[in-house]
Amino acid sequence: xxxxxxxxxxxVMGMTNKKSLKCEQHLGHNAMYWYKQSAKKxxxxxxVYNFKEQTENNSVPSRFSPECPNSSHLFLHLxxxxxxxxxxxxxxxxxxxGNIQYFGAGTRLSVL
Amino acid sequence: SQELEQSxxxxxxxEGKNLTINCTSSKTLYGLYxxxxxxxxxxxxxxxxxxxxxxKSHEKITAKLDEKKQQSSLHITASQPSHAGIYLCGADNTxGFKTIFGAGTRLFVKx
Numbered sequence: 001x002x003x004x005x006x007x008x009x010x011x012v013m014g015m016t017n018k019k020s021l022k023c024e025q026h027l028g029h030n031a032m033y034w035y036k037q038s039a040k041k042x043x044x045x046x047x048v049y050n051f052k053e054q055t056e057n058n059s060v061p062s063r064f065s066p067e068c069p070n071s072s073h074l075f076l077h078l079x080x081x082x083x084x085x086x087x088x089x090x091x092x093x094x095x096x097x098g099n100i101q102y103f104g105a106g107t108r109l110s111v112l
Numbered sequence: 113s114q115e116l117e118q119s120x121x122x123x124x125x126x127e128g129k130n131l132t133i134n135c136t137s138s139k140t141l142y143g144l145y146x147x148x149x150x151x152x153x154x155x156x157x158x159x160x161x162x163x164x165x166x167x168k169s170h171e172k173i174t175a176k177l178d179e180k181k182q183q184s185s186l187h188i189t190a191s192q193p194s195h196a197g198i199y200l201c202g203a204d205n206t207x208g209f210k211t212i213f214g215a216g217t218r219l220f221v222k223x
Contacts, residue, residue: 002154031209042116043200043213050209090154097209098143101202103154 003027006091006104014112015081021107023074023091032074033092033101034066043090049074081111114139116201118214125191126222133186133217135201141181143204145211150197158186158199188219196221 005024013019023032034046048056049068063085065077074091088108092101115138125131135144143162147155159168161177161184168175172189188195198216205212 002156004154006154033209040215042215043202045210045212048209056210088152092155094209098204100145100157100160101155101211102157103147105154106152108152 002102002104004091004093004102004104006089006107008107009105010108010110012110012112013078013081015083017081018077018079020078021076021089021091021109023076023104025072025074025091025093025102027093027095027102028071029093029095029102030071031094031096032068033094034074034076035090035092037088037090037106039087046076078109081109083111085109086111114203114205114212116203116212116214118199118201118217120217121215122218122220124220124222127192128190131188131191131219133199133219135184135186135214137182137203139182141177141184141203144175144177144184145202146175146184146186147200147202148197149200149216155200191219191221193221193223195219 003026007022032049036044046060047066052068067075088106090106091104094101117136119134146158149155159175164179164181166177174187177184200216202211202213
């Protein structure tokens with residue numbers, strides 16, 4: 001148990017659906033991250049939030065929309081996804097620069 | 113931009129054997145992290161190295177950061193089936209909150 005909880009663990013959606021991924025942390029950390037992990041590729045950083053403000057958008061398509069309503073929650077809203085978006089989406093948090101990142105268990109997303 | 117290359121990409125060892133995984137950076141490392149991941153799950157933190165020449169151990173796993181701070185190695189002694197998984201190295205960039213990761217090394221341990 002890392003203190004970072006992601007829901008749902010598995011999600012199957014059609015290309016026209018709208019869904020959201022949720023990340024909740026109980027560590028009191030200021031920075032929260034979304035990563036995408038595809039088969040045999042390095043982790044890809046998608047978004048970074050620091051003190052609820054988005055500080056990094058790593059050229060992510062607009063069909064992915066992050067939201068950080070408070071310091072404990074991070075969402076990733078999904079709409080009109082493509083099959084190549086199928087991957088493991090990981091949330092992570094850290095107390096500050098140079099500190100350890102703690103990861104959630106991930107959401108396995110399949111886009112049909 | 114900085115890149116991390118891990119070798120080997122995958123490794124199959126007999127239970128009880130020792131093994132080493134390497135992580136080589138294209139630039140000086142300012143904070144090197146080792147994580148372990150079981151298939152389809154999140155990353156579990158193993159160790160963090162910051163100083164050149166630093167070495168840390170946890171149970172049967174030892175990680176080192178070389179003096180020139182551009183390579184790290186992870187060594188497992190007397191491997192067990194519980195060591196199987198994907199090992200990833202990560203490094204912080206020189207500013208901000210970004211961490212880049214290597215592609216991972218898949219370890220299989222045969223009982």
